Amino acid sequence: MAKTPVTFTLNDMETALFVDPGANLNDVLRRGAGDLTTKNGCGQGTCGACTVLIDGVPHLSCLTLAESTEGRRIDTTGGLAGGPELHPLQTAFMEGFAAQCGFCTAGMLMAAKALLDKTPNPTREDVVEAISGNLCRCTGYEPIIDAILTAAARMQGRAV
Amino acid sequence: MTIHKGRGFACINYPIGMNLGGDPSQALVHSTPDGKFMVALSSIDLGQGMKSVTRQIASETLGVPVEDVYVDTADSDTGPHCMGSFASRGTHRVGNAVIRAAAEARKQMLDAAAEELEVNATDLETDGAGSIHVKGAPSRSITVADTAIAAQFKQGRTLSGRGIFLIPPSDVDGETGEMTPVTCFAHAALVVDLEVDDETGEVEVKEINSAYEVGRALNPKLVEQQLIGGAWMGVSHALYETTEPTYPERDHRPVDFNTYLMPGPAEVVPHNLAILERPAEDAPYGGKGPGEMCANPVLPAVANAVYNAVGVRCDRLPITPEKVLRGIRENGGARPQGTPS
Numbered sequence: 293m294a295k296t297p298v299t300f301t302l303n304d305m306e307t308a309l310f311v312d313p314g315a316n317l318n319d320v321l322r323r324g325a326g327d328l329t330t331k332n333g334c335g336q337g338t339c340g341a342c343t344v345l346i347d348g349v350p351h352l353s354c355l356t357l358a359e360s361t362e363g364r365r366i367d368t369t370g371g372l373a374g375g376p377e378l379h380p381l382q383t384a385f386m387e388g389f390a391a392q393c394g395f396c397t398a399g400m401l402m403a404a405k406a407l408l409d410k411t412p413n414p415t416r417e418d419v420v421e422a423i424s425g426n427l428c429r430c431t432g433y434e435p436i437i438d439a440i441l442t443a444a445a446r447m448q449g450r451a452v
Numbered sequence: 453m454t455i456h457k458g459r460g461f462a463c464i465n466y467p468i469g470m471n472l473g474g475d476p477s478q479a480l481v482h483s484t485p486d487g488k489f490m491v492a493l494s495s496i497d498l499g500q501g502m503k504s505v506t507r508q509i510a511s512e513t514l515g516v517p518v519e520d521v522y523v524d525t526a527d528s529d530t531g532p533h534c535m536g537s538f539a540s541r542g543t544h545r546v547g548n549a550v551i552r553a554a555a556e557a558r559k560q561m562l563d564a565a566a567e568e569l570e571v572n573a574t575d576l577e578t579d580g581a582g583s584i585h586v587k588g589a590p591s592r593s594i595t596v597a598d599t600a601i602a603a604q605f606k607q608g609r610t611l612s613g614r615g616i617f618l619i620p621p622s623d624v625d626g627e628t629g630e631m632t633p634v635t636c637f638a639h640a641a642l643v644v645d646l647e648v649d650d651e652t653g654e655v656e657v658k659e660i661n662s663a664y665e666v667g668r669a670l671n672p673k674l675v676e677q678q679l680i681g682g683a684w685m686g687v688s689h690a691l692y693e694t695t696e697p698t699y700p701e702r703d704h705r706p707v708d709f710n711t712y713l714m715p716g717p718a719e720v721v722p723h724n725l726a727i728l729e730r731p732a733e734d735a736p737y738g739g740k741g742p743g744e745m746c747a748n749p750v751l752p753a754v755a756n757a758v759y760n761a762v763g764v765r766c767d768r769l770p771i772t773p774e775k776v777l778r779g780i781r782e783n784g785g786a787r788p789q790g791t792p793s
Contacts, residue, residue, distance in 0.1 A: 338709035389677045393499030420717045427709060430499055432684030433717040435677055 300361045302327065303371025311358045318342045318353040321368065329370035331398050333427075340426030343399035344368050350406040352425075369398040372405065381405060384443035385436070392430030399426050404440045414444055453651035456788050458761025462752035463641035466745035467634035468735075469541035474621045477541075478532035479549040481510060481557040482612035485604040487582075487597030489514055489557065489611075491523045494531035495546045500743060501674035502542045508670055509547045509736050513554035514561070515578025516596050532614075540741030543670065544636055547736030548617035556613030564603040564611060565594050619734075636732045638740040639665040642683070642749035648761040650786040653773030655758055657687050660723040662749070667732040667740035679746045680723055686750025687721075688714050694770050763787025 295310035302325055309324045318335075321327045321344070330353055333341030337355040344353045345367040372379040381404050384390070391397045400423055407414055407422035414422070419440045420433075428436060445451070469475045480492040491510045497503045503523045511518040528534070534546060559573070565584040566573035569592060577587050578596075585593035603609045622632040642662040648655050660683060669675040692713040697705055706712035731738020751769060759765050763786065764779030780786050 334709055336708060336710075389673050391499070392501075392677065392681065420720075423717050427714070427716075429685070429714075430681045431677060432681040432723075433720045434680055434684075434723070437717060437720070 296359050298358055298362050300363065301365045303367055309358075313359070315358045316354055317344070317351075317356040317358045317361060317366075320358040321353060321366070324358075327368050327370045329398055330368045331395060333395065333399070338427075339396070339399075340403065340423075341396055341399040343402045343426065345402055345406055348406065348409060350403050350425075367402070367405070369401050372401060379405075380443040380446050381408070381440065384439040384446065388435050388439035388442060390431060390435040390439035396426055396428040400428070400436055404443070407440070408444055408447065412444060412448055414441070416441065453649065454786065456648045456650060456761040456786055457791070458646055458648060458757040458759070458789075460644045460646075460753040460755065460757025460760055461641070462749045462756060464639065464745060464749045466540065466638045466640065466748060468539070468544045468636040468638060468741045469619075469634070470535075470539045471619050471622055471632070471634050474618045475535055475539075475541060475545060476616055476618040477534040477545040477549045479506075479546065479553040479615045480532050480612070481514075481550070481553040481615070482610060483557065483561070483596075483600045483603070485600055487516075487595065487600035488520045488522060489516060489554075491521060491550060491553070492531050493523065493525045493546060493550075494528040494534040495525055495542055496537045497525055498537055500537070500542065500678060501671060502537065502546065504674060505543055505670050505739070506546060506550050509550045510554045512737065513551050514558050515580055515584075517580065517582055520582065520596070540638070540743030540745060542743070543739050543741045544732075544735050545617050547670075547739060548734070549615040551615065551736050552617065553613040553615030556615065557611050558613070560603075560609065560613070561596065561599055561611045564607055564609060565599045567607060568594050568599065568602050635734050636667075636740055638667065638742065638745050639728075640745055640749045642753045644750065644753040644757045646754065646757045646761065648758055648776060648786075650762055650780055653775070653777035653780065655691055655754070655771060655773070655776060657691070657719075657721050657754065659721055660687075660750070662723065663726040663728055664742065664746065665728040665730055666742045667735050668729045668738035669727050669742075670737060670739040672727065675727060675742050676725065678742050679725055679727070682743075682746025683723055683750050684715070684720065686747035687719075687754065689747060689769060690751045690754035691715070691770050691772070760789045761786075763789055 298311050299308045311320050318332050321330050331341040333339035335354050337352045342353040343350050347364050403423050403426050419437050483489050507521050507523045511521045562573040562576045578584050583593045583595050624631045645659040646657045732740050766775050
């Protein structure tokens with residue numbers, strides 16, 4: 293089967309790949325681009341673990357056709373940290389024990405980043421809404437919600 | 453339509469581990485030549501914190517900084533035997549094995565240091581900060597790193613230890629029927645406040661108040677998050693989750709997350725948690741296992757609260773709106789059992 297060339301920007305990196313027709317973005321990111329920070333959970337768009345940002349908007353990468361990302365910008369958890377400096381969301385997740393098994397964490401972080409990019413001072417309800425498509429089976433969500441609010445406050449220079 | 457408030461209480465005794473077959477776990481501890489210690493386990497950390505807790509336990513027993521201890525839970529092919537991560541046994545069984553292994557490694561470490569310092573090993577103590585010194589004479593000291601180097605390159609000895617924890621399997625006494633299936637119990641008590649809509653049968657949990665007795669919270673943050681998350685899963689089991697819906701046939705059973713119901717972040721309710729510590733005699737530094745028992749008291753507490761709210765006694769989980777409504781209709785209407793005071 294003929295492959296299709298696709299170029300996109302993956303976390304500031306120009307990326308060009310040949311993909312199978314109909315390949316989903318999750319497979320292409322993990323196997324093609326080697327970005328294993330994006331998880332493959334249910335593979336059918338119900339768990340949110342594979343969430344990535346496409347042009348700043350959260351998408352389920354397992355349901356996204358790779359070919360549809362031509363020329364677009366994709367952000368994954370792999371691009372969150374700036375060198376050794378963790379993103380404030382990552383720091384808050386770590387300090388707030390917002391992960392146990394960690395499988396939902398990458399998707400949670402990206403859903404949270406999309407929220408904070410658009411709404412720097414979210415309410416608790418905003419946070420709940422933003423992560424309502426992401427399943428977590430360990431934490432009971434409470435530490436995740438708290439961590440996102442903590443990160444938002446720190447990014448706004450507010451005391452927590 | 454009326455919203456009825458209900459309050460339910462439940463308490464549990466939770467057995468740690470599965471003692472009937474002895475339920476053993478092993479641990480191996482050895483130093484690297486730079487004075488760090490490796491703990492090898494086959495026990496798996498599923499996110500519950502096994503690595504963190506066994507690291508703390510090894511550090512405490514060895515008398516070295518926690519930063520100098522590494523835990524490797526690599527592989528059940530190559531690691532020392534472990535029954536597994538289940539039955540809330542990790543902290544208790546594996547922790548005890550780690551204590552034994554670390555104690556043997558500590559003895560060898562002190563023997564090696566004694567040889568270097570030309571004193572008796574019994575006169576030495578660790579400062580927990582990376583040094584070993586003569587009791588009462590802190591200036592006569594050697595670092596753990598130098599001790600490990602001397603052991604490796606000069607004395608030709610390993611600083612290592614083997615540990616296994618095995619409770620003798622308990623048989624039933626033919627005369628009395630007595631046995632000791634479990635040596636260590638954790639305890640919990642939990643109150644659920646909820647509301648039941650007598651028109652839709654929907655149950656909405658509003659608040660959880662709980663007290664869990666965990667022996668000793670070896671890592672308080674990990675214990676807290678496990679209890680909060682686990683209690684939430686208990687709510688999920690009580691009200692939502694099932695692979696066996698009540699329809700006559702299983703054809704319509706849930707097959708994926710679209711149809712397998714779970715509460716989401718919007719359903720999170722306040723959970724006020726008290727962690728009580730009554731160190732257990734046979735537990736590592738007193739710590740029992742907070743694993744499964746975090747969910748267990750929630751289910752009967754929810755069932756009791758639903759009964760309190762509308763007088764419907766559901767004896768099958770989950771307590772779905774359908775079951776609540778059927779119960780209300782059978783009773784000829786909601787029968788609140790009294791306002792919680």
